[in-house]
Amino acid sequence: MEQQTVNLILSELAKLYPEAAPALHFKSPYELLVAVILSAQCTDERVNKVTAELFKKHNTPQTMLELTQEELEKYIFSCGFYRNKAAHILSASRDILERYGGEVPSSHAELKTLAGVGQKTANVVYSVAFGGDAIAVDTHVFRVSNRLGIAHGNTPEKVEKGLNDAIPKELWSKAHHYLIYHGRRVCHSQRPDCANCTLKIWCEYYNK
Numbered sequence: 001m002e003q004q005t006v007n008l009i010l011s012e013l014a015k016l017y018p019e020a021a022p023a024l025h026f027k028s029p030y031e032l033l034v035a036v037i038l039s040a041q042c043t044d045e046r047v048n049k050v051t052a053e054l055f056k057k058h059n060t061p062q063t064m065l066e067l068t069q070e071e072l073e074k075y076i077f078s079c080g081f082y083r084n085k086a087a088h089i090l091s092a093s094r095d096i097l098e099r100y101g102g103e104v105p106s107s108h109a110e111l112k113t114l115a116g117v118g119q120k121t122a123n124v125v126y127s128v129a130f131g132g133d134a135i136a137v138d139t140h141v142f143r144v145s146n147r148l149g150i151a152h153g154n155t156p157e158k159v160e161k162g163l164n165d166a167i168p169k170e171l172w173s174k175a176h177h178y179l180i181y182h183g184r185r186v187c188h189s190q191r192p193d194c195a196n197c198t199l200k201i202w203c204e205y206y207n208k
Contacts (some may be wrong), residue, residue: 001149009148012198013178020126020177025051029129030096031059036124037088037116042079050076051185061093061102078175087118102135106130119160120156135163135172140183147187149204 023044026032038047054075072086080200111122124134137156145151151162166177186193200206
């Protein structure tokens with residue numbers, strides 16, 4: 001896709017979603033990290049309900065480690081994959097205390113050393129909590145990017161590279177949220193609302 005077209009799409013998305021922001025509720029980098037780990041294959045709405053209760057008493061690495069794995073599993077059961085997620089949260093909390101002085105590391109490379117933190121989770125925390133430039137490719141970003149033609153790929157890694165190449169670095173974080181909003185509100189998985197999509201004049205999917 002030509003750079004001029006990418007810029008036009010980004011400009012339109014900015015007009016459509018000026019309020020675009022993270023949907024997860026958090027008050028610290030640690031709370032965001034836990035919420036993003038829980039959000040894997042789970043809705044943000046469900047995660048927010050779970051963390052509203054969990055974070056009342058367990059919103060730091062120290063207080064999280066007061067829970068046994070079984071106790072944490074009861075809190076997060078409805079998020080799915082609760083055993084793995086509980087193990088990752090407790091392991092990451094331990095590492096944050098022992099290796100990073102109780103503070104969530106602010107570099108992308110260090111974030112990825114924590115249990116349960118892959119490329120997408122590291123990108124979200126790095127971008128949202130610490131103001132870094134990154135695009136996290138979730139299911140919405142993956143779908144919308146491929147359909148529009150901004151980036152093509154059959155894996156999140158390939159789409160992320162394509163987006164990084166196509167979008168100016170200073171817009172990566174904003175573009176991430178724009179694409180999520182468009183995927184949730186218009187470019188749905190099963191029935192994209194192409195008739196009411198103002199991006200269709202540039203969209204490869206629509207024009208094919």
